[in-house]
Amino acid sequence: MSATAVAQRLKTEWETPKSLWGKFATVDHKEIGIRYIVTALVFMCIGGIEALIVRVQLARPDAALVSPEVYDQLFTMHGITMIFWYAQPILSGFAIYVIPMMIGARDMALPRLNAFTYWAFLLSGILVYIAPCMGQAPHAGWFAYVPYTLYQYSPSHGMDFYAMSLILFTISMTGGAVNFILTIMRQRAPGMSINRMPLFVYSTFTISWVSIFAMPALTAACVFLELDRRWGTHFYTIAHGGSAILWQQLFWFFGHPWVYIIFLPATGMLSMIIPIFSRRPIVGYPWVAVSTILTGAVGFSVWMHHMFTVGMSDMSMSFFSAGSMMISIFTTVQIFAWVATLWKGRLVMTTAMHYALGSIAVLIVGGLNGVVTGIIPLDWQAHNTYFVVSHIHYVLIGGNMFPVFAALFYWFPKMTGKMLNESLGKWSFWICFVGFNVAFFPMQILGFIGMPRRVYTYPAGLGWSSMNMLETAGAFVLGIGILLIFINVFISRRRGRIAGRNPWNADTLEWATDSPPEAYAFVHLPTVASRHPLWDDHDEEADPSDERTLDDGRLTLVSTWLDAEPYAVASMPKETLVPLLACLTLFGFFLALVFQLMWLVLGCFLVTLSFAFYWLWPRPEAEEGA
Amino acid sequence: MMAAAAPVQATRLPRQPGTRYPLDKSRGEWAMWLTIATEGSLFVCLFASYFYLANNKNRWAIDHPPKLHYALIMLAVLLSSSFVLHWGESQLKKQRYVAARVGLGITILMGLGFLALSAFEYMEHWKDLTPDSNSYGSIFYTIVSFHAAHVIMGLLMLSYTLTLPRYSPTSRSPYRPYHVAGLYWHFVDIVWVFVVAFLYVMPNVRVYGF
Numbered sequence: 001m002s003a004t005a006v007a008q009r010l011k012t013e014w015e016t017p018k019s020l021w022g023k024f025a026t027v028d029h030k031e032i033g034i035r036y037i038v039t040a041l042v043f044m045c046i047g048g049i050e051a052l053i054v055r056v057q058l059a060r061p062d063a064a065l066v067s068p069e070v071y072d073q074l075f076t077m078h079g080i081t082m083i084f085w086y087a088q089p090i091l092s093g094f095a096i097y098v099i100p101m102m103i104g105a106r107d108m109a110l111p112r113l114n115a116f117t118y119w120a121f122l123l124s125g126i127l128v129y130i131a132p133c134m135g136q137a138p139h140a141g142w143f144a145y146v147p148y149t150l151y152q153y154s155p156s157h158g159m160d161f162y163a164m165s166l167i168l169f170t171i172s173m174t175g176g177a178v179n180f181i182l183t184i185m186r187q188r189a190p191g192m193s194i195n196r197m198p199l200f201v202y203s204t205f206t207i208s209w210v211s212i213f214a215m216p217a218l219t220a221a222c223v224f225l226e227l228d229r230r231w232g233t234h235f236y237t238i239a240h241g242g243s244a245i246l247w248q249q250l251f252w253f254f255g256h257p258w259v260y261i262i263f264l265p266a267t268g269m270l271s272m273i274i275p276i277f278s279r280r281p282i283v284g285y286p287w288v289a290v291s292t293i294l295t296g297a298v299g300f301s302v303w304m305h306h307m308f309t310v311g312m313s314d315m316s317m318s319f320f321s322a323g324s325m326m327i328s329i330f331t332t333v334q335i336f337a338w339v340a341t342l343w344k345g346r347l348v349m350t351t352a353m354h355y356a357l358g359s360i361a362v363l364i365v366g367g368l369n370g371v372v373t374g375i376i377p378l379d380w381q382a383h384n385t386y387f388v389v390s391h392i393h394y395v396l397i398g399g400n401m402f403p404v405f406a407a408l409f410y411w412f413p414k415m416t417g418k419m420l421n422e423s424l425g426k427w428s429f430w431i432c433f434v435g436f437n438v439a440f441f442p443m444q445i446l447g448f449i450g451m452p453r454r455v456y457t458y459p460a461g462l463g464w465s466s467m468n469m470l471e472t473a474g475a476f477v478l479g480i481g482i483l484l485i486f487i488n489v490f491i492s493r494r495r496g497r498i499a500g501r502n503p504w505n506a507d508t509l510e511w512a513t514d515s516p517p518e519a520y521a522f523v524h525l526p527t528v529a530s531r532h533p534l535w536d537d538h539d540e541e542a543d544p545s546d547e548r549t550l551d552d553g554r555l556t557l558v559s560t561w562l563d564a565e566p567y568a569v570a571s572m573p574k575e576t577l578v579p580l581l582a583c584l585t586l587f588g589f590f591l592a593l594v595f596q597l598m599w600l601v602l603g604c605f606l607v608t609l610s611f612a613f614y615w616l617w618p619r620p621e622a623e624e625g626a
Numbered sequence: 627m628m629a630a631a632a633p634v635q636a637t638r639l640p641r642q643p644g645t646r647y648p649l650d651k652s653r654g655e656w657a658m659w660l661t662i663a664t665e666g667s668l669f670v671c672l673f674a675s676y677f678y679l680a681n682n683k684n685r686w687a688i689d690h691p692p693k694l695h696y697a698l699i700m701l702a703v704l705l706s707s708s709f710v711l712h713w714g715e716s717q718l719k720k721q722r723y724v725a726a727r728v729g730l731g732i733t734i735l736m737g738l739g740f741l742a743l744s745a746f747e748y749m750e751h752w753k754d755l756t757p758d759s760n761s762y763g764s765i766f767y768t769i770v771s772f773h774a775a776h777v778i779m780g781l782l783m784l785s786y787t788l789t790l791p792r793y794s795p796t797s798r799s800p801y802r803p804y805h806v807a808g809l810y811w812h813f814v815d816i817v818w819v820f821v822v823a824f825l826y827v828m829p830n831v832r833v834y835g836f
């Protein structure tokens with residue numbers, strides 16, 4: 001059969017109809033991945049605007065732009081928006097987009113679940129933003145410590161929205177994790193044994209396992225919170241034998257692994273990008289891979305370091321302090337691997353590389369002051385001051401936002417077929433970098449001279465005023481830098497230089513597809529003979545008897561999880577509206593729970609259930625592909 | 627030949643030209659194992675909260691330690707239902723589909739029996755303890771209700787399997803619904819073992835010391 005005929009058949013088999021129905025029913029991982037990225041960036045803008053209002057309020061002493069109550073709502077919404085609805089979903093978005101192609105598969109293992117988790121992510125974000133629209137936003141910080149969040153102290157619906165939207169978000173996260181694990185363990189191209197897996201795949205794989213085990217703690221904490229608030233139980237009320245510390249235990253058992261969930265895939269991105277622009281393979285690949293996995297594993301044992309000031313036995317304090325120090329060893333291994341790669345490579349200073357290098361610089365500062373909070377006496381001094389605010393932003397922006405921007409510049413050509421403008425990109429980098437440091441470095445000093453976090457204003461004459469003004473200015477500069485990136489995206493999407501298949505001369509399989517890729521990605525599913533399939537002279541397309549086209553249905557190869565020996569062919573589902581519908585009713589379910597409308601809760605539950613039945617029901621023969 | 631065309635030896639594809647690898651039918655099973663892993667850690671969190679709240683309290687669950695009779699009967703019902711279901715699945719493998727359905731039906735009835743018993747159990751228990759009595763009541767009822775909710779989910783999966791039109795091997799998903807739903811059911815049963823051990827037996831041991 002001629003090559004074009006095969007391609008044509010694959011196209012009809014895989015392409016989503018370009019209709020309104022198709023938009024809502026699509027299960028294509030490329031479409032869903034981009035949606036994840038765009039949605040997360042929208043949340044980032046919302047969270048950023050909230051942060052800027054916070055900064056304007058703090059720019060001068062005794063300002064009264066917002067009331068104390070609104071201030072609390074603002075920084076809380078900023079924190080949860082950034083932590084939950086931006087930082088992780090954006091990484092999932094890139095992973096959903098590139099990983100199937102990177103490992104040579106045609107879609108995620110469970111495409112309908114993939115659509116479902118996207119809608120659940122979107123709707124959980126909408127759910128939490130209903131609260132500020134009602135003027136009742138959560139207001140207790142992103143980790144919502146009890147007893148302040150109990151009904152007596154927070155009678156508005158804000159904390160109910162917090163709890164319910166996070167449970168919905170947990171569902172989305174867990175579904176996504178299942179999907180990644182299945183995809184990565186079962187669908188790697190023949191020959192991509194685990195010692196040839198790209199490092200981004202390693203990091204996503206690790207955090208997916210971490211999510212499987214860590215997310216339930218958040219669910220449990222939120223369920224208890226809601227029961228205490230509205231149903232009269234006593235998990236957290238001390239007078240009736242409850243324990244306020246229980247919330248902290250559960251929350252940080254989830255929360256610390258969560259920090260790695262939003263950090264590791266970003267380091268995975270750096271481990272992809274830095275070698276490409278150093279024109280050499282990464283130094284110490286096995287070390288990086290192993291330390292990625294160990295970070296995930298040890299991340300479970302350090303949750304108590306958020307609670308040193310709560311009071312606990314000396315023994316357990318030392319244990320958790322040691323754990324926290326140990327984790328920084330693994331991160332250091334990765335940083336050394338990057339530095340060595342840079343050292344031995346020939347650098348190509350693209351914008352993506354600028355962001356990657358910037359993030360290493362920021363991470364080093366952030367990591368160093370992270371060690372400070374791991375040292376218990378210093379933690380006591382710095383706890384709850386602006387020092388902590390500085391630390392989290394150095395880690396989160398160095399460890400998440402800059403790598404994400406690097407990834408955006410790196411993979412944008414693949415997604416759209418157009419290059420982002422490089423000189424505008426470099427401008428945006430320098431503006432972001434300078435703005436970021438001006439905004440967040442003075443916070444360390446402010447912290448040590450005693451400015452607490454989460455205060456809505458401060459009196460003049462404490463020596464804090466000028467630095468606060470500086471920070472606000474820096475924050476706006478950072479905002480302008482980010483705005484430039486968006487402008488770049490909008491312009492280049494139309495008028496950018498044509499990218500071609502592999503503009504960066506990169507080594508992984510997604511660059512073997514067209515830019516933007518066809519719905520089926522590969523005409524011949526690739527095979528792999530090394531860590532760098534596009535750098536060696538192994539001929540990907542050598543499939544003369546069309547054995548790896550699998551063009552008679554929506555099919556992709558399934559292989560063993562260690563050696564990636566193919567052993568089966570998986571048939572993939574088609575477009576369907578059910579994930580969206582099921583998600584909408586689930587959304588109704590949680591919304592009704594916020595207001596305790598129990599009949600509505602029951603109704604939504606039953607409808608969701610019937611959608612689930614329909615989802616799983618065998619399709620009639622006519623719709624069947626294989 | 628492939629090997630001739632490819633300079634670097636590609637991974638060999640061990641199959642005859644013209645034939646195809648078999649259809650993959652294990653996706654659902656893998657997903658179910660992961661679901662079980664995450665649900666399992668949900669119960670670990672619940673149990674950990676139970677013990678955390680019990681810690682340092684000398685009046686934990688000792689006024690009225692939960693009575694054992696219902697819980698143990700329920701345990702027996704649930705565990706034997708697992709065996710019935712297992713038998714049903716073995717019939718399925720021998721392609722005795724009617725027997726497989728019967729096994730499934732009996733399992734569902736036993737599950738319903740479990741729920742009925744737990745209703746009685748609740749009624750008896752409620753006289754001494756309610757979720758808003760104290761933290762013990764809160765966590766006790768939460769764990770038991772979470773488990774009951776999982777039993778209901780398991781029953782729904784089994785009922786779904788029961789209503790499927792045919793059980794013969796199929797090339798349409800769901801490929802192995804009987805097996806996958808069964809895995810979940812066994813998981814739910816095992817959780818009850820822990821519930822009985824931690825929530826029912828242990829307080830009685832502490833009070834009566836048998």
Ligand code: HEM
Pocket residue numbers: 048051052054055075076078079080082083086087140141142143389392393396397400401439453454455475478479
């Ligand atoms: C656009 C630039 C950003 C600015 C100007 C900014 C500014 C701020 C400020 C001033 C606070 C402290 C509020 C207070 O304690 O009174 C804060 C808190 C916080 N920020 Fe940001 N931020 C930015 C980006 C981010 C990003 C990208 C993330 C996460 C990925 C993030 C996560 C957080 C968290 C978790 C808190 C703590 C909220 C709480 O106290 O509960 N921020 N931010």
